[in-house]
Amino acid sequence: xxxxxxxxxxxxxxxxxxxxxxxxxxxxxxxxxxxxxxxxxxxxxxxxxxxxxxxxxxxxxxxxxxxxxxxxxxxxxxxxxxxxxxxxxxxxxxxxxxxxxxxxxxxxxxxxxxxxxxxxxxxxxxxxxxxxxxxxxxxxxxxxxxxxxxxxxxxxxxxxxxxxxxxxxxxxxxxxxxxxxxxxxxxxxxxxxxxxxxxxxxxxxxxxxxxxxxxxxxxxxxxxxxxxxxxxxxxxxxxxxxxxxxxxxxxxxxxxxxxxxxxxxxxxxxxxxxxxxxxxxxxxxxxxxxxxxxxxxxxxxxxxxxxxxxxxxxxxxxxxxxxxxxxxxxxxxxxxxxxxxxxxxxxxxxxxxxxxxxxxxxxxxxxxxxxxxxxxxxxxxxxxxxxxxxxxxxxxxxxxxxxxxxxxxxxxxxxxxxxxxxxxxxxxxxxxxxxxxxxxxxxxxxxxxxxxxxxxxxxxxxxxxxxxxxxxxxxxxxxxxxxxxxxxxxxx
Numbered sequence: 001x002x003x004x005x006x007x008x009x010x011x012x013x014x015x016x017x018x019x020x021x022x023x024x025x026x027x028x029x030x031x032x033x034x035x036x037x038x039x040x041x042x043x044x045x046x047x048x049x050x051x052x053x054x055x056x057x058x059x060x061x062x063x064x065x066x067x068x069x070x071x072x073x074x075x076x077x078x079x080x081x082x083x084x085x086x087x088x089x090x091x092x093x094x095x096x097x098x099x100x101x102x103x104x105x106x107x108x109x110x111x112x113x114x115x116x117x118x119x120x121x122x123x124x125x126x127x128x129x130x131x132x133x134x135x136x137x138x139x140x141x142x143x144x145x146x147x148x149x150x151x152x153x154x155x156x157x158x159x160x161x162x163x164x165x166x167x168x169x170x171x172x173x174x175x176x177x178x179x180x181x182x183x184x185x186x187x188x189x190x191x192x193x194x195x196x197x198x199x200x201x202x203x204x205x206x207x208x209x210x211x212x213x214x215x216x217x218x219x220x221x222x223x224x225x226x227x228x229x230x231x232x233x234x235x236x237x238x239x240x241x242x243x244x245x246x247x248x249x250x251x252x253x254x255x256x257x258x259x260x261x262x263x264x265x266x267x268x269x270x271x272x273x274x275x276x277x278x279x280x281x282x283x284x285x286x287x288x289x290x291x292x293x294x295x296x297x298x299x300x301x302x303x304x305x306x307x308x309x310x311x312x313x314x315x316x317x318x319x320x321x322x323x324x325x326x327x328x329x330x331x332x333x334x335x336x337x338x339x340x341x342x343x344x345x346x347x348x349x350x351x352x353x354x355x356x357x358x359x360x361x362x363x364x365x366x367x368x369x370x371x372x373x374x375x376x377x378x379x380x381x382x383x384x385x386x387x388x389x390x391x392x393x394x395x396x397x398x399x400x401x402x403x404x405x406x407x408x409x410x411x412x413x414x415x416x417x418x419x420x421x422x423x424x425x426x427x428x429x430x431x432x433x434x435x436x437x438x439x440x441x442x443x444x445x446x447x448x449x450x451x452x453x454x455x456x457x458x459x460x461x462x463x464x465x466x467x468x469x470x471x472x473x474x475x476x477x478x479x480x481x482x483x484x485x486x487x488x489x490x491x492x
Contacts, residue, residue, distance in 0.1 A: 025054030075099030167207030298398030
């Protein structure tokens with residue numbers, strides 16, 4: 001088969017949307033699966049439906065990357081968005097043509113700096129992983145390139161400043177809180193470290209907008225096991241195949257004037273520009289992540305292995321829905337209609353027939369996850385109602401039961417048993433040591449030890465009236481009748 005490129009598509013008589021030539025209006029730090037299935041997909045849609053007429057030039061944030069592969073395919077790749085929508089499975093294919101090229105600054109740093117000369121360039125996008133937005137004082141301006149991403153960005157902005165050209169809208173997609181603000185802080189530190197002057201510092205502040213954003217789409221990336229059959233069906237070799245779920249949401253904290261430059265609404269894209277992205281981050285963490293964390297440990301002990309099968313079980317899915325609609329949504333302050341709409345989308349996402357999302361994979365580091373994703377809903381519910389949320393309380397007991405099954409030590413894990421099978425419990429070593437030390441406790445003793453562990457929860461759970469006794473009772477019931485029946489009794 002011929003490799004994917006514009007000529008290959010022309011020879012096939014391809015009749016879909018393609019944009020071969022347009023000015024480079026976006027510089028994107030990051031060429032991986034996520035940005036190509038998320039930001040670049042949105043830009044491609046804006047090109048087709050809203051006349052954005054812009055190409056994206058990609059830059060590898062680290063030395064190993066996809067630049068050669070991307071350039072060999074002239075920036076083209078095939079994206080499949082798959083999942084449930086309105087109760088039906090969908091599998092949408094789109095050839096993405098918004099990417100012009102990919103730069104490797106570790107081989108040609110000047111090519112990256114030359115992008116600053118482009119007067120059409122207006123937007124900078126990044127996803128350099130959670131570890132990407134860091135200030136490293138060893139990173140120097142004259143390095144070619146500077147080792148850190150904020151260092152590269154500072155050097156690039158300085159190049160732009162010296163040319164007397166306007167600044168940028170900077171959209172940070174890294175998975176850290178207040179990503180845009182943190183990136184801006186790092187840039188300011190480099191300006192000071194490198195002595196770049198007050199005039200440049202003022203230009204950076206006044207001419208550039210650093211936007212914090214919330215990104216939400218599961219991207220499953222290159223479909224290794226399906227790639228050969230997909231390419232045969234497509235009739236061309238695509239080494240950059242990308243896959244993700246249908247659901248997508250991008251919340252951008254920035255000025256409303258941004259909509260005039262980025263025609264999201266005209267293209268009918270799930271992108272929201274707001275003055276404060278915090279409520280949407282809270283909604284995602286508590287409903288999407290919180291429902292995962294509150295459900296999966298009990299569901300695993302009840303006999304399930306992947307999320308989709310949990311949603312086909314009336315007891316487990318009933319537990320998840322009751323948790324979300326009756327106990328999590330009442331703790332959030334966005335309009336109820338928005339919250340219930342988001343929750344309904346979460347249910348469809350969990351039913352995705354194209355993703356085998358392992359419960360054990362989600363169980364990794366559940367102590368910190370429960371604290372960050374579930375405990376705020378538990379405490380807020382108790383504060384607002386004066387009572388304990390039944391399902392969230394039970395989810396804490398299920399968390400303890402999952403860990404308390406770890407009666408044996410493995411390599412960097414505890415080994416628990418579910419029927420005839422074993423499973424690995426993975427968490428910070430001090431957490432594993434704590435549970436192993438308490439492996440012989442009965443329900444009341446382990447409930448007391450965990451609830452009162454200040455390193456895990458502070459004092460919040462110990463001070464919550466009636467919580468310890470409710471958890472102990474739930475654990476005793478799990479021991480007596482098994483997880484599945486205890487969960488069923490919880491949702492009655």
